[in-house]
Amino acid sequence: MNYGRRFTRRIGPALTPALTIAALIAPVPGFAQQAIVVPRPLLSPAVVLPTLTDAQAALLATLIDRDSIAQGLQESATPRAVPLDRDALVRAALDHASAVHAGRLIEDDFQLEWGIRPPAYDPLPAFAAAVAGDRLASWIASLPPPYAGYDTLVAGLARYRALAAAGGWTALAGTDLKLAASGPAVAALRKRIAIEDAAFDATGDRYDTALAEAVRRAQQRYGLNPTGAAGTQTIAALNVPVEARIRQIMANMERWRWLPGVLPKNRIQVNIAAAVLTVFEGDTPVMSMKAVTGRPGAETPMLVSQIHSVVLNPPWNVPSSIANRELWPKEKAKPGYLKRNGFRIIDTGDGGKRLQQSSERSALGKFKFDFDNRFAVYLHDTPAQSGFAKFDRLSSHGCVRLEKPADLAKLLLKNTPEWSPDVIDATVEEGKTVRASMSDREAVYLLYWTAFANANGVVSFRNDPYRWDGTLASKIETRQARQALASL
Template identity: 50%
Template sequence: MGRRLALVAAAPLAFAAPATGQPTTQSPAATPAAQTSAPQAAPPVLDLPPPPAPPVEIPALTAAQVDVAIRVLRAADAHGLQPKAYLPDGVAEGADLGMAQNAALSDGLLRYARDVKIGRLEPGRFPALWQIRPAAYDPAPELAQALAENRLQAWLDSLPPRYSGYVALKRGLARYREIAAQGGWKAVPEGAKLELGSNDPRVVALRARLAVDDPLVAAAGPATFDKPLEEAVIRAQRRYGLKPDGVVGPGTLFHLNQPVGQRVLQIIANMERWRWMPATMPATRVQVNSGAAIVTLFRDDRPVMSMKAVSGKKGDETPMLTSMIHSVVINPPWNVPSGIAARELWPKERASPGYFARNGYRVIPVEGGQPRLQQASGDQSALGRFKFDFDNPFAVYLHDTPSKGGFDLYARQASHGCVRIEKPRALAEALLEGNSTWTAEGIEKQLQGDKTVRARMNVQVPVYIFYWTAFGGSDGQMQFRADPYGWDRELLQRVGVLASGVKA
């Protein structure tokens, strides 16, 4: 026995006005001749919506399929989902389900399939800056086919993202839930900084804390801060994106003392974002992680170049998006956005007349509007010597910068939304590889002056700007960042994992 699931509601019919624009009622006095000679009004044109999709018939689950479904839905928490959202009340493995319970279980499978494949956030709930969004997905036809062909388990296994980044988070979620089940970790008391040679009772607490999620640390040890403990602190600092100096000050202590439940929620939020990705990404691409401020070039699906970046600060967040890098601008001028000019630059000119001239700005009159500012190309330009252009609704891009000191910071969210990159020339040469004009020598020659040129790429390269605050490291350990935009918390609230106002 099966049931039919109507997927698309029929829309009301809409009728177009008569084409002649004349009244549609005919005068009784009109003669046959007049009727013959008058132009015939076109029949009304029906502006019909597309026909609704035929309903999909979902076969009833067999007893064996019921058991598979229950096992998978009970394990939904392995993907950061909530089993109670999918499992109907009163169903159990081996039970003989009635028609209503069987249908309810199918409904749970449909909700689970959608959530684990494309995420729980409805299309209308995405903020404007979250432009990486999943494609629409209707699991009903696939479920019907999987049941009919008796391959329910294989279909359910195929739904979660196959990316190694997602798999690492799934493994990390299991590990940190295990830590939580064992009682988590105790906070290291605040106090003076701890470093090599410190003899402080808090060293014992520090060692015990590090041992919880670092398998190389023994929980028991001396109360003196020794070399192995310093190495463990450095490993932890690297996992949190901090300066790896081996000194436990307020910043390191803050990250160590985040409760394990916070780390579990952070992993769940990042797993959710992975579900927005396409099933596969192009083998050659540029990836930007604005949460960690890192840019990576992939070729043949392998990272071949990685560099530090400076992404947008809070209030000027770098959006999540995907686009195509189509050109490299060498010696770009900076057309200053009006908001930045009004907030930051005009006040400097008023406070110190001549500031514009000293810093290469010129004022460009605009008829009937506010003049705009442009900073000339060259070493003073805020865009440095390279700009990487890709179409997007936010006018953001990757670019060089004369302010290299920003790359020495460990919290590198400081721009107005664009992404400053540490090795712009290396990236430009890699993206323009194969272009007979823009060889390394051609680029060098152009850099000898300040003339602006746009180097069109032979093949456009996809760029993905993500926001990852939890991810697996090369050593198999979880890495965490500080959620600089608060987007982990916002996402968890939007999908109902956290109540509004609760800190993630």
């Protein structure tokens, strides 16, 4: 999946002017409407706002109506608008711009693990220039994040809203359906699969090879084991209501707004929810591998940093939280456990003790990729390779374990002359702990995508293991309510 920068943006069909706006509709649960997040100075009565002509006012109101729906700022696809006076319309336009470009939260709304913040954004200068140049449509079109990954979600949102308007789907009652089965439960499954899979023929009531292939495609979209048989997990994924899928897409669109306006063309991206790492060179994916990310309760944080070095044969300096919760109790229950597993007890000098696991037995394997961050997480190898065979790979303590760390190390060190692939292999074989500093730092993005789409608007979904989608919706609604009260 290429989440790189887009090359073109389509503004959309011609618009019919109407002096209405959907930005102030009554709230509904889950991403109901945009919150007022314009920087406080812009809300001051002393600010001189651009003066709109009658034609500009009518066009702007309609543009915002349409765009608030397209950009997922409200759950309903039907505008419920109220007329606004001219100054209120201008302020609503600025609110809309901030919401689309930089999201709807303020600093205090972000929880600790959401270590990405949208850059500061003042929409007034560009808006004033658009009014002066009579370029309101192009200004509206320039507001969303400039990335193909965001645009494909916009298309996916429109598609799932169309499915909702057509009636969505009915929950399936059958389970454990597989090849050669037949009957009403299979007929219902065929109809359900066809709603999201236009290539599949829904007619009939037999579980034939065509249905098995369609089920595999669905399982791949949901991140499940593509067996082609519709078991409990598959039926549960198919039974998620279309309205919930719409809210899921909206949540991920909101997180896209937190990213900077330009991503480095060379970078590493980890999708935490899907447990996949992708390497980009020249904004094109050149390597992908499975990962193991943090389990619920030990979440892998969202963050942006730069990998500066690769540690070969790293020892593991055990975080005190893990030592206290897991390792010291094991030593108490079975004395000698720590020594048998390569742990050293190190005096901290202040009366305390910490644990370090030797490189020969290290839970970090042979490679550790270091980057500065306040969460003390990193990418690393692991001797527990069986975890990569699973489709649910959220089981780490918060760090990101990698399926092919040697390949990544050689790729990142390719421009560091002293660290040729042969030297890397020899050093790993020797077993000595060495830090290989990189000539070129590599940007790393740990991101949480529970919905992502391809260029055709086909959306893939993952579970929301950390419940961050729901938390985000609640925070947006809380922010909305506070701003509404403050405006009274």
